[in-house]
Amino acid sequence: MAPPFTPALPSLLYCYPWMPFPRRITIYLHEKQISSTLVKTVRVSDPQDGDEVVDRSFPSRPRGSLPILAVRSDANDEDGKPSQWFHVRQSMAIINSLEELCEQKLYGFDSPMGSLFGRDLMEQVRVNEVLILAEELTVIWNPVRTFGTKAGTMSYPQGAREMLRWVRRPLLAIEKWWQESDRDVCFSEPGISTL
Amino acid sequence: MAPPFTPALPSLLYCYPWMPFPRRITIYLHEKQISSTLVKTVRVSDPQDGDEVVDRSFPSRPRGSLPILAVRSDANDEDGKPSQWFHVRQSMAIINSLEELCEQKLYGFDSPMGSLFGRDLMEQVRVNEVLILAEELTVIWNPVRTFGTKAGTMSYPQGAREMLRWVRRPLLAIEKWWQESDRDVCFSEPGISTL
Incomplete structure (x- = not known):
């Protein structure tokens, strides 16, 4: 399965720090020893506190329920502008796609301790x-x-x-x-x- | 990934005919054109009507929430008795495992129209x-x-x-x-x- 594009790394994982759906991704990242040079967690303030990116040096949060993984191609569009962000939603879909990258050892992802999803x-x-x-x-x-x-x-x-x-x-x-x-x-x- | 055992076919899919979780498996089986020689649907009466296998020629229903896919090895145990049933629970886990069998073309499963889960x-x-x-x-x-x-x-x-x-x-x-x-x-x- 040839990768259709090369992502600019790190990808950005927008999440609230304490909610259960984002939390399982941060646990997953830790268990898989995925470095922040590959996936960078971008903290978003709780909805009642503004629901915005805490460190404003990151692009503002994409619309929709968090967690959201934002990935961008390292190539420019045909007109020379930086390419659009590609968003992955739903924590299990995010984990599944990261696991796939690790298993296929793409773009620097790796799985030194083997698959978390079963060996056979x-x-x-x-x-x-x-x-x-x-x-x-x-x-x-x-x-x-x-x-x-x-x-x-x-x-x-x-x-x-x-x-x-x-x-x-x-x-x-x-x-x-x-x-x-x-x-x-x-x-x-x-x-x-x-x- | 070597298959660890060869299943006796058909596998038995225990389900209520009208509930949403079983229903999506029967839709999946239809879409994938998986024959009843591979997966045989075993109708179970609604909980208020006894919660039992309608056609008593099939083994009685396994414990737990339906749908359940029951698979048995075609080999006997070491002591010569027919091998134990192996049960797969949760409709998405059942669909995922059937899709994997189709993609790997194992035991007569096939995927003539390609993956339903994405080509890349x-x-x-x-x-x-x-x-x-x-x-x-x-x-x-x-x-x-x-x-x-x-x-x-x-x-x-x-x-x-x-x-x-x-x-x-x-x-x-x-x-x-x-x-x-x-x-x-x-x-x-x-x-x-x-x-």
């Missing part, structure tokens, strides 16, 4: 299941979490309480998963052959 | 963003959708109403996305070079 199809399936469940958990947790703050739109206490029951569902699923006999097979050595 | 990194990013947003939408829509039915746990009308506002957020995001100048670039020919 079986592992990938298991990792994927947990990732999707974590996505579900975070999505449902988000309205509950922000209840009563200016950051959130959940104005109704009983609504938050109701949704808390939906948060417990995937938590319960995770608990069940770990009790199942086929759940840990793919991570045992050489367990896969016993399937 | 740029397309993959765009497809991934929409998939994650669709996941968010479906996860949030689920409690609203089932309000007032025995299938759902959302007992509080105002809770459902509150969550409907959270459904509108990702819908609004999709609308905004399509108005953005960089959004459709990767699908134009040869637009990528203008990034």
Whole structure:
């Protein structure tokens, strides 16, 4: 798969420092040891504090929900102007694309400790299941979490309480998963052959 | 990536016929033209109607939230008994693993019309963003959708109403996305070079 363009590095990751969706990218960057020369985190102030880039030497924040990864080609457009920014949205889409760059060792990205997403199809399936469940958990947790703050739109206490029951569902699923006999097979050595 | 075991086909996809998470797998199977000799859909009656396999010639439903894909090795265990079932949960994890089998053309899976997940990194990013947003939408829509039915746990009308506002957020995001100048670039020919 030939890279269609070469990005100007570092790419800029716009995020609030404390929210759950941005946070998992910063955890990912740390776990993968991705240097700030490749992906630079650009802190944005909380929505109630202006929702703007704290260090004004960076371009202002792109529209839309954070986190957003902003990437620009290192080549100019045909008319000689710097090329447009290309924006990646949704934290899991950002992580997936960074992981792909690391796995393909493109543009200086690397994966010295191997893939976080599984070494073979079986592992990938298991990792994927947990990732999707974590996505579900975070999505449902988000309205509950922000209840009563200016950051959130959940104005109704009983609504938050109701949704808390939906948060417990995937938590319960995770608990069940770990009790199942086929759940840990793919991570045992050489367990896969016993399937 | 060597396949660690050969599955006995067809794999069994346990699902309710009408719920949104199972439904997207049946749509996927149809779009990918995956034959029932590879993945056989096993209908399970709605929770309020017994939550059991309709055609009793199939093994009874695995525990846990449907959809579940059940796969078994075509080899016997070391003690000569048929091997254990291996279960894949979460509709997106099921779709991702089927897509991987199609792309790698393993066990008779094929991808005659190409990947649904993007032909290059740029397309993959765009497809991934929409998939994650669709996941968010479906996860949030689920409690609203089932309000007032025995299938759902959302007992509080105002809770459902509150969550409907959270459904509108990702819908609004999709609308905004399509108005953005960089959004459709990767699908134009040869637009990528203008990034």
